[in-house]
Amino acid sequence: MHPDTRMVHIEAPAPATSSPLAVPIYQTSSFAFDDPELIADGLNGPDGGYTYSRFSNPTVRALENAVADLEGGAAAIATSSGMGAISLLLHSLLSTGDHVIAQRDVYGGTHAQLRDLENRFGIEVTRIDGLDPAELRAAVTPRTKVLYLETVANPTGHISDLPALAPVAREAGVLTVVDNTFATPIFCRPIEHGADIVVHSATKFLGGHSDVTGGLAVFADRAHYEQVWEHAVEFGTTADPFAAWLIIRGLHTLGLRMERHAANVTRVAGRLATHPAVDRVTCPQPGAAAHITGFPGAFCFDLAGGHDAGVRLMSRLRVIRAAASLGSTQSLILHPASTTHRQLTTEQLTESHLSPGTIRIAVGIEHPDDLLADLEQALDFVTR
Numbered sequence: 001m002h003p004d005t006r007m008v009h010i011e012a013p014a015p016a017t018s019s020p021l022a023v024p025i026y027q028t029s030s031f032a033f034d035d036p037e038l039i040a041d042g043l044n045g046p047d048g049g050y051t052y053s054r055f056s057n058p059t060v061r062a063l064e065n066a067v068a069d070l071e072g073g074a075a076a077i078a079t080s081s082g083m084g085a086i087s088l089l090l091h092s093l094l095s096t097g098d099h100v101i102a103q104r105d106v107y108g109g110t111h112a113q114l115r116d117l118e119n120r121f122g123i124e125v126t127r128i129d130g131l132d133p134a135e136l137r138a139a140v141t142p143r144t145k146v147l148y149l150e151t152v153a154n155p156t157g158h159i160s161d162l163p164a165l166a167p168v169a170r171e172a173g174v175l176t177v178v179d180n181t182f183a184t185p186i187f188c189r190p191i192e193h194g195a196d197i198v199v200h201s202a203t204k205f206l207g208g209h210s211d212v213t214g215g216l217a218v219f220a221d222r223a224h225y226e227q228v229w230e231h232a233v234e235f236g237t238t239a240d241p242f243a244a245w246l247i248i249r250g251l252h253t254l255g256l257r258m259e260r261h262a263a264n265v266t267r268v269a270g271r272l273a274t275h276p277a278v279d280r281v282t283c284p285q286p287g288a289a290a291h292i293t294g295f296p297g298a299f300c301f302d303l304a305g306g307h308d309a310g311v312r313l314m315s316r317l318r319v320i321r322a323a324a325s326l327g328s329t330q331s332l333i334l335h336p337a338s339t340t341h342r343q344l345t346t347e348q349l350t351e352s353h354l355s356p357g358t359i360r361i362a363v364g365i366e367h368p369d370d371l372l373a374d375l376e377q378a379l380d381f382v383t384r
């Protein structure tokens with residue numbers, strides 16, 4: 001054959017007596033078949049082999065299996081972002097006329113998604129604090145399909161009482177969905193506490209290096225997995241193989257990183273709590289909830305100097321970088337009142353459990369002394 005043709009048909013040799021130590025990146029949109037009769041199998045369900053990467057891909061499946069294992073679930077679906085997993089779930093599990101009960105403090109994107117379901121899709125949403133089973137019991141109606149919680153809420157750090165709420169939901173035939181992005185399966189495994197489905201922004205701690213956007217939905221049982229998989233194929237929220245590979249690489253060190261994040265949070269939160277420029281530190285304490293076994297790596301504190309102090313602090317930090325994310329090896333800081341929440345009035349900030357001087361810090365894995373020195377010089381500048 002001609003070089004043009006030969007160069008189009010390059011094939012990887014299948015290793016005969018060994019296998020790759022690292023998960024290979026199957027950067028392919030499609031799979032070719034010697035027996036064309038088998039093509040349809042991979043399109044019929046999640047376990048029919050690999051046909052087309054929007055349906056399934058071996059690198060993506062390696063990630064899905066790893067996180068399902070980590071969370072103690074039956075199966076998982078990897079998505080192109082955390083919001084991809086959340087919108088996939090809500091749009092798969094809910095229809096017009098259904099009712100959702102959601103924790104009041106949820107991630108901004110999730111909040112917007114729930115508002116959209118209310119305004120455009122005729123789905124009723126009731127918001128609860130997520131701390132009291134009686135509050136949940138009172139909110140349940142015959143149309144309630146989903147209870148939506150965050151293990152540790154972003155950004156307020158509020159811990160929902162999953163072990164108390166999940167049995168109430170189960171008894172009422174309501175599915176419990178938990179966003180476990182902040183706690184990670186290292187510090188909490190929601191399925192062990194009654195959750196039916198767990199979601200992650202893998203962009204945060206699972207990926208862990210600020211170099212990939214991705215998400216996961218983990219299912220306690222196969223039936224819901226298969227139901228949602230059909231929609232994932234339909235919506236096209238599928239993860240890309242290279243993104244999946246980066247998250248797999250992040251997972252190798254998840255345990256080590258979470259240990260260091262937690263140790264650094266203890267040091268940083270402890271110093272902030274005694275600094276005169278700081279009014280209040282909202283950091284979940286160890287032992288605050290029996291189902292969460294470690295400090296999540298991100299929390300809030302309030303500067304006494306309000307809005308101006310927030311702007312001054314952000315401009316003065318050098319090691320800790322100003323960025324609207326968290327869960328990275330690098331320490332990141334955000335002043336919501338001048339960035340993500342700048343449209344809100346002081347009253348609206350209070351409703352979101354924030355103040356004009358609230359700072360969210362996501363503590364990275366740097367040496368703690370360097371983080372403390374950076375914070376110290378910036379806080380001194382703020383109080384000057």
Ligand SMILES: *Cc1c(COP(=O)(O)O)cnc(C)c1O
Nearest residue numbers: 081082083107154181201203214
């Ligand atoms: C970031 C985040 C999301 C959204 O994830 P993306 O990957 O940015 O789409 C959802 N939930 C929580 C708690 C988050 O922190």
